[in-house]
Amino acid sequence: MGLFRTTLIGMLILAMASVASAGTLQDVQKDGFLKCGTHIENPGFSALDSNGERVGFDVDFMRAVAAAVDVKEIKFTPLTSKERLPALQSGEIDLLARTTTHTMSRDVKLGLDFTVTTLYDGQGMLVRKSLGITSAKELDGATIALQTGSTTELNISDYFRNNGISFTPVVFEKQADVRKAYDAGRADVHTTDISGLAAQRSLMENPDDHIILSEVISKEPLGPYVRQGDDQWADVVRWTIWLTIAAEEKGVTQANVEEMFANSKDPEVQRMLGKTGSLWADLGLDQGAPVRVIKKVGNYGEIFDRNLGPNTPLRMERGLNALWTNGGLMYAPPFR
Structure with a gap:
């Protein structure tokens, strides 16, 4: 019953x-x-x-x-x-x-x-040009700023695990806080959809100091x-x-x-x-x-x-x- x-x-x-x-x-x-x-x-x-x-x-x-x-x-x-x-x-x-x-x-x-x-779209990674990084595979041990509650967390974990490298997440609920933390130097990398990286870069203190790496690590329709x-x-x-x-x-x-x-x-x-x-x-x-x-x-x-x-x-x-x-x-x- x-x-x-x-x-x-x-x-x-x-x-x-x-x-x-x-x-x-x-x-x-x-x-x-x-x-x-x-x-x-x-x-x-x-x-x-x-x-x-x-x-x-x-x-x-x-x-x-x-x-x-x-x-x-x-x-x-x-x-x-x-x-x-x-x-x-x-x-x-x-x-x-x-x-x-x-x-x-x-x-x-x-x-x-x-x-x-x-x-x-697809997920990418934004880094400072001054790091001299040309590939995401060079980011072993990096700190990565990202937004919780999205596919971003799962995608970045899959990518680093599949390539045998590690990272430390710096997680925020709001995208603006992710950008501010990265721009202030609290993280080595900012990751989200490539279109989102382009949008957030446009708000940074010196947009031209940052590059989006060539790797696209996911499909994001x-x-x-x-x-x-x-x-x-x-x-x-x-x-x-x-x-x-x-x-x-x-x-x-x-x-x-x-x-x-x-x-x-x-x-x-x-x-x-x-x-x-x-x-x-x-x-x-x-x-x-x-x-x-x-x-x-x-x-x-x-x-x-x-x-x-x-x-x-x-x-x-x-x-x-x-x-x-x-x-x-x-x-x-x-x-x-």
């Missing part, structure tokens, strides 16, 4: 969680705002500008989703790595876009669904997460992101989207922008959603260049994040 009751209670909890997580699109539209989990401070991805506005690569995808569902307000909740997943699980936020890696355990154990990879149990909401997020990728491939930009909507003869562009067919209505959105998205944030290439590209403090090249037509991995399913 005890086992039966325990099983029944477990089933009821799962059922309640499924019901609670259903209808996110309707809840967001009824409330008139989108609740998003984001970085506290990570330049290029999510940080406050001089006007106190939150800007960045991850933020632009949040703004894209808000435009798609036609709400004007986003309520940002700055979260540490340790806080981010519980905040989504609990319903505190509707969408987590905080340089979060797609992993199997997060997919199958935590009641979360990954949506789309917005950035193909980054992108937004939603709760499991609400397929419609997951599809809204996925197809909004895929829209920005397809728009770049088709030459649709923030500046020309209305002209492309009016005049493009490409059948896929017509479907993708909502001029023909019922794809966006089938998703539960109005037919004006895709044009609003591109007018708000532009296509994927514009989002990347504005926040992370060579002319920003992060100075990142597209690399794996180029379109598939340019040798990269960025690829949207057909709008059909």
